[in-house]
Amino acid sequence: MTLIIGSLQLGLIYGLLALGVYITFRILNLPDLTVEGSFTLGLAVSASLTMKGHPLLGLILGILAGACAGVLTGLFQTKCGIHPILAGILTMSGLYSINLFIMGSSSNLTLIGHDTLFQIMYKAFPGLSKDIIKAVLALLFCLVFFLLLSWFFKTHLGLCIRATGDNEDMVRASSINVDVTKIIALAIANAMVALSGGVLAQYQGFADIGSGVGILVVGLASVIIGDVIFGRRSVTIGFVSAIVGSLIYRFIIAIALQTSIFPAYMLKFVSAVIVFAALSLPALKSQIALRKIRNKAKKKA
Numbered sequence: 001m002t003l004i005i006g007s008l009q010l011g012l013i014y015g016l017l018a019l020g021v022y023i024t025f026r027i028l029n030l031p032d033l034t035v036e037g038s039f040t041l042g043l044a045v046s047a048s049l050t051m052k053g054h055p056l057l058g059l060i061l062g063i064l065a066g067a068c069a070g071v072l073t074g075l076f077q078t079k080c081g082i083h084p085i086l087a088g089i090l091t092m093s094g095l096y097s098i099n100l101f102i103m104g105s106s107s108n109l110t111l112i113g114h115d116t117l118f119q120i121m122y123k124a125f126p127g128l129s130k131d132i133i134k135a136v137l138a139l140l141f142c143l144v145f146f147l148l149l150s151w152f153f154k155t156h157l158g159l160c161i162r163a164t165g166d167n168e169d170m171v172r173a174s175s176i177n178v179d180v181t182k183i184i185a186l187a188i189a190n191a192m193v194a195l196s197g198g199v200l201a202q203y204q205g206f207a208d209i210g211s212g213v214g215i216l217v218v219g220l221a222s223v224i225i226g227d228v229i230f231g232r233r234s235v236t237i238g239f240v241s242a243i244v245g246s247l248i249y250r251f252i253i254a255i256a257l258q259t260s261i262f263p264a265y266m267l268k269f270v271s272a273v274i275v276f277a278a279l280s281l282p283a284l285k286s287q288i289a290l291r292k293i294r295n296k297a298k299k300k301a
Contacts, residue, residue, distance in 0.1 A: 066194020
């Protein structure tokens with residue numbers, strides 16, 4: 001039961017990360033490596049301000065900091081003509097030093113003895129189980145931002161961003177500023193990623209400078225698993241699939257570690273295998289279907 005509840009809580013928190021990755025990977029069709037830096041950025045800002053007694057402000061400023069990181073990557077891509085992958089790497093590399101600065105030159109911070117949002121809720125509802133409070137808070141964050149994103153991507157600006165991802169040349173010909181739509185999309189995506197890191201810091205009670213390493217694979221795994229289950233449909237369904245994919249991914253990881261098939265240090269390897277399997281599945285399906293067609297053709301001949 002503890003395994004299920006813990007996976008549910010983490011799945012919802014990382015669901016915010018999956019929402020951000022979905023925006024860049026599926027809607028904008030851009031590879032964005034900024035994620036590995038902006039996740040830790042949100043984590044660092046949230047932890048630092050929580051230690052000063054401002055956990056909610058930590059999340060808000062973490063979101064804004066993540067958005068600024070996305071804007072910077074967008075400017076590198078659109079105004080400086082830097083390749084999207086290189087732009088993300090540049091921002092991610094620079095953020096490592098900035099994150100250390102925010103954390104006071106320390107590679108990790110502990111929030112033990114400080115009131116996080118979770119601690120505040122424990123005190124406000126002493127009769128409720130801590131696991132229930134954690135799950136409800138994580139679900140609340142996911143639900144609120146899922147609704148906000150679903151609404152936003154149905155507005156005129158949101159539709160312009162979706163159109164940019166579908167056909168950039170057509171959007172440019174329609175007198176829509178493609179550079180602006182890309183920058184806004186990257187800002188929103190990295191704001192969601194930073195929020196995920198910020199909530200995670202307060203959930204686990206510490207922040208570590210290495211938390212963002214390999215986090216892009218986690219987001220991609222969640223998005224791709226969701227796609228395999230739900231298929232490529234509307235943006236709203238896409239957001240739902242990303243969150244569900246995050247939950248399934250956490251359950252898979254928890255089961256793999258619980259059964260002692262893989263030691264804890266193999267977590268990133270397991271994540272990479274999951275992404276590989278999910279990405280390869282459509283190609284394998286098409287090859288199997290092609291072989292069936294060829295076999296039928298041979299029998300008729």
